[in-house]
Amino acid sequence: MKCYRCGSGMSYEKFYGLYEHFWGWRCIYCGEIVDQMILENRLQIRADQIIGLRRGRR
Numbered sequence: 001m002k003c004y005r006c007g008s009g010m011s012y013e014k015f016y017g018l019y020e021h022f023w024g025w026r027c028i029y030c031g032e033i034v035d036q037m038i039l040e041n042r043l044q045i046r047a048d049q050i051i052g053l054r055r056g057r058r
């Protein structure tokens with residue numbers, strides 16, 4: 001896994017959120033954090049933009 005901001009290596013670490021902990025990638029250089037939910041949300045947003053009319057959530 002490489003950081004999308006600076007291209008440095010990222011380490012897989014455990015993070016503690018408000019209600020639960022999660023695993024994610026942290027850049028050892030700039031501190032950027034990417035977790036699975038962020039990745040999935042980004043993919044979902046991109047998919048929504050591409051699909052446009054399809055909104056099956058309501």
Ligand SMILES: [Zn+2]
Nearest residue numbers: 003006027030
């Ligand atoms: Zn970085």
